[in-house]
Amino acid sequence: MPIRSVTSPTSGPLLAISPRAIRTGSWLAPAACSNAARLGRLAALCVIAAALVPVSADARLRRHAEHVKNDPAKFVYVPRHNPPREWPFEFTGSQYEPVAFADIAGWREDDHLLAFQAFRTSCKPIVAQRNPPTDSKALGATLRDPCRAARSADISDGAKARAFFEEHFLPLRISRLGEPEGFVTGYYEPVIDGSRTKTDVYTVPVYRRPSNLFVRGYSQSSASMPNGGDVFRKIGRRKLVPYYDRGQIEDGAIAGRGLEIVWLKSQTDLLFTQIQGSARVRLEDGGTVRINYDAHNGYRYTPVGRVLIDRGIIPREQMSMQRIRQYMEENPDAASELRRQNRSYVFFREVQLSDKDEAVGAQGVPLTPGRSIAVDKSLHVYGTPFFIEGDLPIESDMAKTPFRRLMVAQDTGSAIIGPARADLYFGAGAEAGKVAGRMKNAARFVMLVPKSLDPSRRGHHMPLPDARPSAEIAKLFPQTAPKPAEAPKVETSAIDNKAAAKPDAVAVKPTVSAVTAPLPVARPAAVVPTPAMPRPAATTVPLPEARPAVAPEVKPQVKSEVKTEVKTEAKAKRAKSRHRVYRRTPKQPQSLFRFPWQ
Known part of the structure; x- marks a missing residue:
């Protein structure tokens, strides 16, 4: 007997589901697929995949060529991607143009052998770098190839040296943007008297780099610090503050710490030594101490000559190092204040050089008098010709000596800024100082760049700017100057308008008639008595009549009606707001029909 379920209220008693579930379907294994079926399915998938794959670019070009084979002019081959372009190098704030060696005045007449020797000296540290650091400057590490050729070349005369430069370099005339020429000055290595100990004569110390001086990006063990950047001094363990300026150091901020290398006679000798960056100090016993730049205190260099020109003390055309030294020696009190205008201070190190050796530049190689220059190291690479x-003005104070010479960048200076700015090195001694002191002239610069940086070849692929529109198009679209801004209109208030409408409300200034005062009687001329003429009797001169006093101006008291009207209007508004009438909305008639739930 089947099991009955509970009685349903609508359909009555039903058969209940068996408590044991029965699995449906086949218990047998699936039938094996034949090889023919598999191959058929694989072929169908391949056809579908081939239909979905896009047509390649070459296939499209071939089909396009078949369609336009009758008209080849319509077929243009488009490469898959643009090839990389070599852009010409650039100098910030400068302009340059390629020139030919034959167009450089004095190129063939120069002694290129001396220039080649100076260039070969600069090539020694360049070739020694096996893994040179990445340089962001325009020339970068491109001087390595010409330097390798110079180190291996056997050149003993000027003709071969000139041929070497013409073979490995290209000339570019360079200057500051918008200026046709550059600017040159001169520097030298002064020879001054000094002492190893402090005496009554030698009282000014020459300091070496202090141990608490820190330059961002350099360690204390660095051989030499840069002449720019942030410089700090350490207080305690972690606190860093700006280093002392010139005035604080001259007042003894770092005195007594054992930093003195030698002692000089005056602060003027020390200032010029710091400006030149090196010096030869002759000791009392006949020896010589060579000092060279090591670090600075982080403040920007301020030329004291410019301060004297701005103050009108020395004319610009008479400015020279000799005139500055003369002014400081004649005015010691004013010289102290003048030096403190230049807050920059230089620290030195003692170098082991003989009297025959030249000073060492920032590149780390000995300088060559007449062939070495100091350049802006933020733009140029050491070793660039x-x-x-x-x-x-080499032979005299007048700028009449022709100067046509190939120089090599081997040094730098804090005052050397710009693409066409150089400081010419003239050697050591008083004569070199005279020539360098009067050097401040304009000159033309031609920079030699390696042929691997040919700007003409690189600029050949640069896109040209759009052509200038024709005159007809310019007439259709004239460029007019913008209209000047109109002056803002001043809105007058209602009170001012009412006051202007009623002239009687403004106080009228009463006019006072002019009083004619009589002029004073002229005083009689004095008569000088003479021995032949009797002395005249004393006469009484009447005094001039007093000028009548003018009655003081009396302003009539006019009652202002403007304020009264304003008060009246305000009172009326307040009264109207108190007696405002509110109207009621009439009631809507109620409907006679109502729903049951209302």
Whole structure:
């Protein structure tokens, strides 16, 4: 008997589901697929995949060529991607143009052998770098190839040296943007008297780099610090503050710490030694101490000559190092204040050089008098050749000596800023100082760049700017100057308008008639008595009549009606707001029909 379920209220008693579930379907294994079926399915998938794959670019070009084979002019091959372009190098804030060696005035007449020897000296540290650091400057590490050729070349005369530069370099005339020429000055290595100990004569110390001086990005063990950047001194373990300036150091901020290398006679000698960056100190016993730049205190260099020109003490055309020294020696009190205008201070190190050796530049190689220059190291690379042409005051104070010479960048200075700015090195001694002291002239710069940086070849692929529109198009779209801004209109208030409408409300200034005062009677001329003429009797001169006093101006008291009207209007508004009438909305008639739930 089947099991009955509970009685349903609608359909009555039903058969209940068996408590044991029965699995449906086949218990047998699936039938094996034949090889023919598999191959058929694989072929179908391949056909579908081939239909979904896009047509390649080459296939499209071939089909396009078949369609336009009758008209080949319509077929243009488009490469898959644009090839990489070599852009010409650039100098910040400068302009340059390629020139030919034959167009450089004085190129063939120069002694290129001396320039080649200076260039070969600069090549020694360049070739020694096996893994040179990445340089962001325009020339970068491109001087390595010409330097390798110079180190291996056997050149003993000027003709071969000139041929070497013409073979490995390209000339570019360079200057500051918008200026046709550059600017050159001179520097030298002064020879001054000094002492190893402090005496009554030698009282000014020459300091070495202090141990608490820190330059961002350099360690204390660095051989030499840069002449720019942030410089700090350490207080305690972690606190860093700006280093002392010139005034604080001259007042003894770092005195007594054992930093003195030698002692000089005056602060003027120390200032010029710091400006030149090196010096030869002759000791009392006949020896010589060579000192060279090591670090600075982080403040920007301020030329004291510019301060004297701005103050009108020395004219610009008479400015020289000799005139500055003369002014400081004649005015010691004013010289102290003048030095403190230049807050920059230089620290030195003692170098082991003989009297025959030249000073060492920032590149770390000995300088060559007449062939080494200091350049802006933020733009140029040490070892770059520059041909400088101009008329300079070398033989006399007048700029009449032709200067056409190939120089090599081997040094730098804090005052050397710009693409066409150089400081010419003239050697050591008083004579070199005289020439360098009067050097401040304009000159033309030609920079020699390696042929691997040919700007003409690189600029050949640069996109040209759009052509200038024709005159007809310019007439259709004239460029007019913008209209000047109109002056804002001043809105007058209602009170001012009412006051202007009623002239009687404004106080009228009463006019006072002019009083004519009589002029004073002229005083009689004095008569000088003479021995022949009797003395005249004394006469009484009447005094001038007093000028009548003018009655003081009396302003009539006019009652202002403007304020009264304003008060009246305000009172009326307040009264109206108190007696405002509110109207009621009439009631809507109620409907006679109502729903049951209302």
